[in-house]
Structure formats: C-alpha cells, structure tokens
Amino acid sequence: MDLAYLPSPSTGVLHLGPVPLRAYAFCIILGVFVAIRLGNRRWAARGGDQGVIADVTIWAVPFGLVGGRLYHVITSPDAYFGEHGEPIRALYVWQGGLGIWGAIALGGVGAWIGCRRRGISFPAYADAVAPGIALAQAIGRWGNWFNQELYGRPTTLPWGLEIDRAHRTSDMLDVATYHPTFLYESLWDIGVAALVLWAARRFALGHGRTFALYVAAYTAGRFWTEYLRIDESHTFLGLRLNNWTSVVVFLGAVVCLVVSARRHPGTDDMSRPKDGGGDETAGQQPRPHRRAGDRTMCEKRSG
Structure with missing residues (x-):
C-alpha cells in the first residue's frame, strides 16, 4: 500500500x-477568461485598443472547441465509431x-477571421495572447484531474495519482497510483507562460515570434x-501520434522563429492615431527611419 499519493x-x-455543473467545463471557461485578461493587458500596454482581444477571441474560442473535438474524435x-462505440458521445x-x-x-x-474583421494583424494578436494560452492550458489540464483521465504510467512515487478502479485501464485494474501527467503538463505550461513573458520583453519578440516561442x-x-501516458492512442515507429x-x-515553430527574426526584426507598432479606424492604414504612425517592408501591428494582413 502506498504511504502517500494524490x-x-x-x-x-x-x-x-x-x-x-461540470468541473471540466469550468476549467476551460476559467482558462479562456485568464487568456483574454492577460492578452488584453499586453495588447493595451503596447498601444492597442481595449477590447480588441476579447472581440477576436469570440471568434477563436468556438472554432477552437470544434477543432479540438474533431481532432480528438x-x-x-x-x-x-468502433464495434462498441457510441457515435452520439462524440458530441x-x-x-x-x-x-x-x-x-x-x-x-x-x-x-484570423476576427482579426480581419477588426483590421488588425493576425501575428500581432497571436503574440499578445500567447502567454495567456499557455496559462489557459495550465488551468484546463485540471479538468483531466476531475475526470480521472489521461494519466500516466503506474508509479509508486509519493506524488502518484490515485485513480478509481472504474477509471483504470482493463489491464491495470489492480494498480492504484499513476503519474499525474495533468499536473506535470500544468506546471510546464506555467513555466512556458513565464518564459514567453520574459523573452518577449527581453528580446523584443514581434511579428509572430512570441507565439512561435x-x-x-x-x-x-x-x-x-x-x-508517459497510457491511454489508447495510435502509434508509429514506437511513438504515439501526439509525440x-x-x-x-x-x-x-523553430523555423518560424528564425525566418521571422530575419525578415521582421523588432516588435510591432500598436499605436493608433486619435481618428484611426479599422481600415488598411489604421494604426500606422510616422516614425523616423522606418525601413521599407516593415508592417505595423494594426495593419490588416493575413497570417
């Protein structure tokens, strides 16, 4: 018997x-709220308009939920859709x-659709929300804890996660504790958010490089x-599909970092004139010695 466990x-x-009231859903909702709040602060701190991040995220979230579910299914x-599957459960x-x-x-x-509608740069939006997305993932992973799913291999470590028998795999019904991969990934995501926030400030990452990092x-x-995970997954050459x-x-992402650093050094300009609108030139403000080919954060362009 384990002397300690989670x-x-x-x-x-x-x-x-x-x-x-489902804890999994609350974790996702809380994560989205944190991402919007942090993204909006980063956008405004660099001269962008308040509320832009929330407006674009209204488009991103439902698309993301559908995409996430489609990938899983x-x-x-x-x-x-297998022999004993229930198609309705895909919903x-x-x-x-x-x-x-x-x-x-x-x-x-x-x-991208939301950015086009607001007339702002998609890479600039991605840079603003990048650390918030990492924090949203850190929070969302706790939904796996509530659902007792996506845990790792058996372990006797003190922080092993106790899984109820009903949620164990059929070949490990007598094994009680497993690696808490939800916790490992949550802590990692917090570290990613901290890294991105520091690097974006220290190295003036812009034009999509913050998101790529x-x-x-x-x-x-x-x-x-x-x-570490042991839930059912397709494998190829000994590694899981997600690996x-x-x-x-x-x-x-590494290629994007290198290419963007060479083509668009520095950060995006988020300033807007008082009468700026949502057209192609909104957000541009004359700056001395601006190099040909540079783009501002509020210019409309595809990602």
Whole structure:
C-alpha cells in the first residue's frame, strides 16, 4: 500500500438543482477568461485598443472547441465509431476529449477571421495572447484531474495519482497510483507562460515570434508528458501520434522563429492615431527611419 499519493476527486460534477455543473467545463471557461485578461493587458500596454482581444477571441474560442473535438474524435475513432462505440458521445465535450492541436489550428482560423474583421494583424494578436494560452492550458489540464483521465504510467512515487478502479485501464485494474501527467503538463505550461513573458520583453519578440516561442516550448514539454501516458492512442515507429505531432510542430515553430527574426526584426507598432479606424492604414504612425517592408501591428494582413 502506498504511504502517500494524490487523491482524485470523487466526482467531476456538482448539481445545482437539476442543472449539472461540470468541473471540466469550468476549467476551460476559467482558462479562456485568464487568456483574454492577460492578452488584453499586453495588447493595451503596447498601444492597442481595449477590447480588441476579447472581440477576436469570440471568434477563436468556438472554432477552437470544434477543432479540438474533431481532432480528438478523428484520432480516437474506436470509442465513438468502433464495434462498441457510441457515435452520439462524440458530441459530449463536457466529458473530456479536446485535442490541443485541433483547437489551436481551427481556433487560429477563427482568430484570423476576427482579426480581419477588426483590421488588425493576425501575428500581432497571436503574440499578445500567447502567454495567456499557455496559462489557459495550465488551468484546463485540471479538468483531466476531475475526470480521472489521461494519466500516466503506474508509479509508486509519493506524488502518484490515485485513480478509481472504474477509471483504470482493463489491464491495470489492480494498480492504484499513476503519474499525474495533468499536473506535470500544468506546471510546464506555467513555466512556458513565464518564459514567453520574459523573452518577449527581453528580446523584443514581434511579428509572430512570441507565439512561435510558446509553441516550441509547449511542444517540448508535451513530448515527454505524452510519452508517459497510457491511454489508447495510435502509434508509429514506437511513438504515439501526439509525440510525432509534437516533433513536427516544434520544428515548424523553430523555423518560424528564425525566418521571422530575419525578415521582421523588432516588435510591432500598436499605436493608433486619435481618428484611426479599422481600415488598411489604421494604426500606422510616422516614425523616423522606418525601413521599407516593415508592417505595423494594426495593419490588416493575413497570417
């Protein structure tokens, strides 16, 4: 018997009369709120208009939820369309199962639409919200704790996570404690947010480089937490699908960092004249010795 362990919640749902309040959903909502709040502060601190981040995020969040669920269902189809699967459960987002890769990809499409509607630079928006997204992921991972899902391999370490028998895999029904990968990733994400905030200030990261740094740092941590997990997943050459995705996305983020640093050194200009609108030139303000090809943060352009 283990002398110490991390307990799991007995339930992830509280009932307010007939209304179920699901902890997983609250974790996601709280994470979104934190991301918007921090992103808005960063945007305003650099001369941007208040409320822009929230306006764009209204587009990004629903797209991200759909993308996250689609990625999960596509990469784990047996649970919904297999021999004993229930297709209707693909719609049960509140029970867990959101793939971050799909959420970021389709959420980015929604954010791009929102940026186009507001006449602002999509890379500039991504830079502003990058550390907030990391914190949102750190908070959202606690939803896995409430649902007792996505835990790691068995362990006897003092911080091993106790999983109820009903939530264990069929071949480990007699094993009680596992690596708390939700906690590992949550702590890593907090560290990523701190790294991004420091680096953006220290090295004047702009033109999408802040977001690229977040992606590179996150995927580095996701690789090793994913390696610990034992939930069902497709594998290729001995590694889980999400491990390979982490490697590919990490390399892509590094390339973006290097290319952007060469083509667009420095940060974006977020200043707006008093009569600035949402057109192509809104947000531009004459600056001495501005190099040809530089773009301001409030210029309209595709990401």
